Amino acid sequence: MFSFAVLPFLLALPVLGAPRPRASCDLIGVTVPIPAGSSLAAPASAVKFVGLGVGIQNYTCAGTGTYTSTGAVAELADISCLVNDSTLPDTATAAWSTSSKTAGQFITSFPALKRASILGEHYFVVNPVTGSGISPKWDFTSASFAGNSQAFVVAAKTGNVAAPTGSQDVDWLSLSAVSGQGELASQIYRTDTRLGQPPSSCTVGSADISVKYVSKYYLLGGTIA
Ligand SMILES: *[C@@H]1O[C@H](CO)[C@@H](O)[C@H](O)[C@H]1NC(C)=O
Ligand SMILES: *[C@@H]1O[C@H](CO)[C@@H](O)[C@H](O)[C@H]1NC(C)=O
Numbered sequence: 001m002f003s004f005a006v007l008p009f010l011l012a013l014p015v016l017g018a019p020r021p022r023a024s025c026d027l028i029g030v031t032v033p034i035p036a037g038s039s040l041a042a043p044a045s046a047v048k049f050v051g052l053g054v055g056i057q058n059y060t061c062a063g064t065g066t067y068t069s070t071g072a073v074a075e076l077a078d079i080s081c082l083v084n085d086s087t088l089p090d091t092a093t094a095a096w097s098t099s100s101k102t103a104g105q106f107i108t109s110f111p112a113l114k115r116a117s118i119l120g121e122h123y124f125v126v127n128p129v130t131g132s133g134i135s136p137k138w139d140f141t142s143a144s145f146a147g148n149s150q151a152f153v154v155a156a157k158t159g160n161v162a163a164p165t166g167s168q169d170v171d172w173l174s175l176s177a178v179s180g181q182g183e184l185a186s187q188i189y190r191t192d193t194r195l196g197q198p199p200s201s202c203t204v205g206s207a208d209i210s211v212k213y214v215s216k217y218y219l220l221g222g223t224i225a
Contacts, residue, residue, distance in 0.1 A: 052076065
């Protein structure tokens with residue numbers, strides 16, 4: 001028997017079924033943490049996105065017996081509301097390094113990131129200029145900018161500096177957009193890195209490896225609104 005008492009509940013159903021509320025905060029005054037004296041490029045515009053990258057760095061064992069990078073895959077969580085949380089890289093890394101979840105599952109279940117939405121993905125593509133080798137790409141077209149086919153950027157490295165936190169952590173980087181390769185950003189920075197470095201040597205012929213890492217990504221400029 002239908003009762004009007006259930007009406008508010010029925011009306012609430014689409015809300016209950018929707019993703020939990022996501023927080024996004026303005027980034028006015030937020031600056032890229034460029035280490036003093038480093039060769040990272042100077043930021044030329046305001047910070048537009050700050051993501052926590054949670055993912056893996058891939059390596060293959062080269063003929064020299066050392067690992068060389070074959071790219072990376074990461075999910076980027078919007079940490080615009082967590083820019084003042086200085087403990088986040090360490091707490092997220094401690095949990096991610098022992099997690100059996102995918103990066104996406106990890107982000108939606110890690111307490112500090114509960115209200116963070118997914119900005120998009122970071123991965124590598126064939127270098128669009130030379131047609132050989134790989135280039136890093138940040139792609140928000142299937143997450144925060146779903147439906148906007150220009151919400152990506154392919155970039156090239158402009159500077160790197162050893163992580164101030166130690167040799168187990170991948171370098172901090174500055175990158176610039178490759179002309180004509182997306183409108184998401186004009187500059188990208190990888191900072192606050194945790195882990196991601198391969199062992200210092202390998203046995204030639206051994207299998208490829210993936211090393212978990214966490215870092216912040218700052219995206220600046222670009223014409224996407
Ligand atoms: C990295 O390695 C994982 C397996 O660990 C694989 O699924 C992924 O496609 C690789 N990505 C790249 C860019 O090499
Ligand atoms: C971070 O701290 C600054 C300075 O205290 C403050 O203005 C800003 O609102 C804070 N941001 C967030 C997202 O909490």
